[in-house]
Amino acid sequence: MKPGFRQSMAWLHTWSGLLVGWVLFAVFLTGTAAYLRPEISLWMRPELEVTRPGPDIAPRLMEAMARIAPGSQSWTIGMPTARDPVARVFWRDPQAPNRRGFRDAALHPVTGEVLTARATRGGEFFYRFHFDLHYMSPIVARWIVSVCAMFMLVAIISGIVTHRRIFADFFTFRPGKGQRSWLDGHAVAAVLALPYHLMITYTGLVTLMFLTMPWGAQLAYKGDRAAMNADIFGNAPVTRPAGRPAPLVEIGPLVEEAARRWEGGSVGRIAVQNPGDARATIQLVRQDSERISFNPQSLLFDGTTGVLISATGEAALPAAETRGVMYGLHVGRFAGPLLRGLFLLSGLAGSVMVATGCVLWAVRTRQQAEKRGRVGFGTRLVEHLNIAAIAGLPVAMATFFWANRLLPAQMEGRAEWEIHLFFAAWGLCLLHPLLRSGRRAWVEQLGLGALLFALLPLLNFAITRRHLGVTLAEGDWIRAGFDLGLLALGAALGAVALLVAQHGRTRPGTRCRAAAPLATAEAAE
């Protein structure tokens, strides 16, 4: 019998989704967390005060850099914003121990003084993890993530074809009915946030396209990577110092010039090359939260005379602008609080979609296997990995936050240890289901995640000065909101744990006696 189109699509959907589901879940969830990158970073450095940036902050920061990095060839200053209220600076130090010689610091947004805070990767870790993974070369990791994203795109498209009753089941979610509910949940999370899923998967591929499909760009630039990077990322070309000292020009007028050219736009980053040298340059890059497109607008000035050398990004070519908009949509940095909330919601819907898809496979296969009277190794393996990947990741993320609070502030290699503990917790979650039966492992890991998240705000009361009592009173909405978000997350995980536990009590053993038609059977109708 020849299978129909829908059935072959159902097959494709099942396997393209299952094979990469666990990686995708991790990428989705940590990517969702990455929308809150500055907020997480701030929360993880409770030492930092939240102060509004001062009016003439740019000159202050330039003076500070001249003080702390006198012999450096290049400085980069990330301007403070409302979301990330400290200036983040880094510079090249010829004497620095690490391989590329970069050092970094956080500066006070009014006075420009160096701030000291505990060493942590903060929200940066989730952002990096979601395309660079960890403990491996970023290039390999990006290939893995790219391939998974391509599978994801295939799974989405074949899923749309397979789902015969998109409109009839548009609002349908029937809880407490075993497999039927998993299928409903999977479809609802997928269909209702479909614009987001398609957008985020496709644009995610676009962000890595120069890695996975480099041929067009290689041909156009004839292998000149420096010229390509200058065009795409707006990096100023590297210039050699002249060796003659010359004072840097005042930064204030340059910032005003930028605001005029960008019609009121503000400077997000200042990059200085060869400060104090006759061949100094100053590049001003526009704040990336002001436009959807991620094509950076920047102005390059002569560092001693203040004459404008070149401007990029003002009239981007259509192809570059298309990529810029896609990149911008993916990272969502243009989004205000409301839209960021919607991105978060959709990201969570995506995580739920992937998770329910994986669970659905396991539930369905176990049911078929029990009819045959024998549960195979493959089914048990998938069930096991589902628990570790889906319930284990929140436990690991919460552990990361706990490590941030509990590791001693002066510890050597502190930032790395936070990450090691993240993976250690995840590893334990991978071993734990070996000792417990499936459902108990689910309930215990979900419950543990719930406790860890919900107790974090309480831990703040015990050991930091930035607990809810203070942050709410002071109007520190970033930290207060994050604490409340942790509580909500803990409550949600707890509710899921309770549901799973209850469901187990009413119907021990299998989860879904009252079997409803399967996705494939539906397709066959």
Add this chain to the structure above:
Amino acid sequence: MLGLALPYAGFTALCLAMERHHEQVLGRRQIPPGLRLVLRLAGWLLLLTSPLPCLALAGWGGGSVLWCGMLTAAALLLTLLLAYVPRLAAGLALVLPTLGLLLAS
């Protein structure tokens, strides 16, 4: 607010025009044909007007992204409420737009 209220009300009207959900909320499976037509028309009309507040708030580029997000949020909210508290789901379709109009004016 109105950006969420309009698609929510629109989706609710459309979903009340479907037998399964009509039964969930109002307890009867039969929908009078006239009522069904009115619900459908109202639903589509509300959905068609729903981009307007988003576009007014955030312009063409940001507004269209915002609108997609609002559609998703409204539909997710409706689906979840419908599953657990169907009466509230329908009631909210009246309350939200009223609130939205009050806040907007």
